[in-house]
Amino acid sequence: MTDPHTWPEATWRPRVEQIRAGRSLLPAKWPGGARCAVALSFDSDHETNELRDGATSLARLSWGEYGARRGIPRIREVLRRHEARASFFVPAVSALLHPEEQRALSGEGHEIALHGWIHERNTEVPAEAERALMLRAADTLEGITGTRPVGMRTPSWDFSDATLSIAEELGLLYDSSLFADDDPYEIVAAGRPTGLVELPVEWIRDDAAYFMMNRHGAQRPYTPPADVLDIFLREFEGARAEGGLFVLTMHPHIIGYRSRIFILEALLDHIRATGEAWIATHAEIARYCLQAAGPKGAA
Numbered sequence: 512m513t514d515p516h517t518w519p520e521a522t523w524r525p526r527v528e529q530i531r532a533g534r535s536l537l538p539a540k541w542p543g544g545a546r547c548a549v550a551l552s553f554d555s556d557h558e559t560n561e562l563r564d565g566a567t568s569l570a571r572l573s574w575g576e577y578g579a580r581r582g583i584p585r586i587r588e589v590l591r592r593h594e595a596r597a598s599f600f601v602p603a604v605s606a607l608l609h610p611e612e613q614r615a616l617s618g619e620g621h622e623i624a625l626h627g628w629i630h631e632r633n634t635e636v637p638a639e640a641e642r643a644l645m646l647r648a649a650d651t652l653e654g655i656t657g658t659r660p661v662g663m664r665t666p667s668w669d670f671s672d673a674t675l676s677i678a679e680e681l682g683l684l685y686d687s688s689l690f691a692d693d694d695p696y697e698i699v700a701a702g703r704p705t706g707l708v709e710l711p712v713e714w715i716r717d718d719a720a721y722f723m724m725n726r727h728g729a730q731r732p733y734t735p736p737a738d739v740l741d742i743f744l745r746e747f748e749g750a751r752a753e754g755g756l757f758v759l760t761m762h763p764h765i766i767g768y769r770s771r772i773f774i775l776e777a778l779l780d781h782i783r784a785t786g787e788a789w790i791a792t793h794a795e796i797a798r799y800c801l802q803a804a805g806p807k808g809a810a
Contacts, residue, residue, distance in 0.1 A: 525701070530675060532691035533699035536708055537755060538803035546787035547751045548796050550710060550758045551597040551775075552687065553586060554664065555579070555612075557605040557764065559630035563666070574764055579609045582767020587619065589772065593779040598793040600626035600664040600687075603648035610655045617656040622792035625649060625663035625683075633665055638673035645677050661794050664688050668712060675700055678707060685710055685797035687758065694755045695800045697807060706807030708797040710758055716746050717760040722771070740774045744781060751787060756796065 515523070541548050558575035561568055590597055599616055601623055606613050613623050627633070628644035636644070645663075653659045663681075665674060665688040675698065678686055685708040686698065698707045714720045721734035721742075743759060750757035759778075766775060782788045791799075 529672070529701055530670070530689070531699045532689075532709070533697040533704050534804070535692070536695035536697055536800040536804045538800055541754075541789045542791075542799065543789060545789035546754055546785075547747075547789070548756045549747070549750075549782055549788045549790045550687075550756065550793050550796050551590075551595065551790065552664070552758065552760050552793060553597060553599050553766075554626060554760060554762050555583070555599050555601045555605050555609075556626070556630055556666075556762060557602075558608060559602040559604050559627075560764075562604065563602075563630040563632070578762065578764030578767060579605075579612055582763030582765075583612055583616075585767050585772045586761075586763060586775065587616070589775050589779065590621070591619070593783055593790075595779060595790045596620045596622070596792050596795075598622040598624055598662070598687075600624050601652065602626045602628060602630045602666065603651040604629045606652055606655050613652070613655050617658060622662070622794050623652055623656050623658065623660060624687075624793065625652065625660045627666040630666040632667060632669045633671040633674055634669050636671075638671070641671060641673050642677050642680070645681065649681055661685070662687065662710075662797065664712070675705070675707070679705060684708060684801070685793060687712055687793055693750070693753075695797065697804075704807045706801075708801050710756065710793050710797060712758060712760055715742065716758060718766045718771075718774075719760075719762055722765050736771050736774055739771075740777055743774065743778055747778070747782060747788075751785065757788075758793075 557578045558572050560575055561571040617623050625648055628648045633641050649660055661684040663686055668688045670688050687710040689709050690711055692711050696709050698705045698709050721739045747757045
């Protein structure tokens with residue numbers, strides 16, 4: 512491949528325009544007179560963090576099991592106390608390892624959404640393999656919960672050249688893997704409005720960026736939990752001030768520890784105390800935004 516500084520416009524422009532942010536889907540008002548919307552999400556990677564790399568460390572597999580064994584129950588209890596529904600993005604292999612977890616969450620009104628087959632990196636598998644895995648994952652989640660998933664988050668937010676077309680084939684309502692805004696927008700593919708809602712993510716609003724550790728890879732980030740809470744609160748307050756959307760990504764095997772679960776508790780205490788936030792699943796928010804905006808590509 513030639514050096515990027517030698518690329519003609521015919522090379523770099525189509526790449527940039529392949530996936531873009533289209534019209535804003537931020538509604539003029541939120542349900543019930545709320546000032547902002549809150550979308551809490553949990554990526555239930557569990558053991559697939561280890562399996563997806565073809566690794567079989569028993570210690571790291573047990574770390575994934577912690578997310579299911581201790582993290583999820585703590586999260587469920589906090590959400591129950593605050594009467595808050597959330598979205599759980601679940602690799603199909605995690606769902607097969609912990610089917611009762613998915614049924615319990617679904618039964619409590621939470622959303623179970625797509626998160627790959629085994630937390631694979633989409634850009635590292637052929638397009639046809641990615642398609643087969645995504646379709647099989649959708650069938651698996653539906654078979655376990657009885658509900659067909661309507662949204663996805665790509666594993667590690669890894670969006671391949673084929674990902675969007677697969678999402679369209681599945682008839683998904685929304686994606687939550689891209690970064691082009693703080694607030695909801697319509698995904699545009701090479702200038703074509705797709706009608707697919709994007710609920711944008713950001714590493715700033717992800718617990719893994721502050722706590723994830725792999726000593727063998729010299730990956731040792733650590734931010735004090737109180738500081739992480741402060742960042743999340745500031746992000747929420749920014750969304751409230753602008754009348755926008757606050758999307759938060761968490762992981763049961765990260766946020767679920769005794770010294771960290773208070774972050775979720777304190778954040779929900781604050782959000783509820785404002786009386787100005789609509790806390791809903793990603794699917795509910797995407798559906799509301801799309802209905803408020805009208806057909807795809809509408810001005």
